[in-house]
Amino acid sequence: xxxxxxxxxxxxxxxxxxxxxxxxxxxxxxxxxxxxxxxxxxxxxxxxxxxxxxxxxxxxxxxxxxxxxxxxxxxxxxxxxxxxxxxxxxxxxxxxxxxxxxxxxxxxxxxxxxxxxxxxxxxx
Numbered sequence: 001x002x003x004x005x006x007x008x009x010x011x012x013x014x015x016x017x018x019x020x021x022x023x024x025x026x027x028x029x030x031x032x033x034x035x036x037x038x039x040x041x042x043x044x045x046x047x048x049x050x051x052x053x054x055x056x057x058x059x060x061x062x063x064x065x066x067x068x069x070x071x072x073x074x075x076x077x078x079x080x081x082x083x084x085x086x087x088x089x090x091x092x093x094x095x096x097x098x099x100x101x102x103x104x105x106x107x108x109x110x111x112x113x114x115x116x117x118x119x120x121x122x123x124x
């Protein structure tokens with residue numbers, strides 16, 4: 001744990017998705033809230049159909065939605081800190097790449113995972 005899922009609209013410029021995931025995982029690891037780097041799992045899911053607001057036919061608005069799922073037990077200040085860390089990291093990494101392409105909204109949701117969670121590591 002944690003699990004990091006990122007969705008981005010196609011009008012948002014992400015030059016290297018793998019690089020973004022690495023930067024985000026590194027930022028989470030550097031926060032000091034996780035046991036080992038391999039606990040952090042990230043993935044990016046494509047968004048093909050979207051609408052921001054009700055009149056965005058030209059798709060002048062886009063978003064990146066980040067969902068961070070954590071094991072229970074971290075207080076709201078830690079969850080807030082992690083959300084702010086992710087917003088800042090994304091802004092630092094992708095802000096210049098947008099260059100007026102779309103008005104970008106960065107949204108981060110931090111959620112505790114269900115207490116019913118199983119994990120098994122199969123070593124090769």
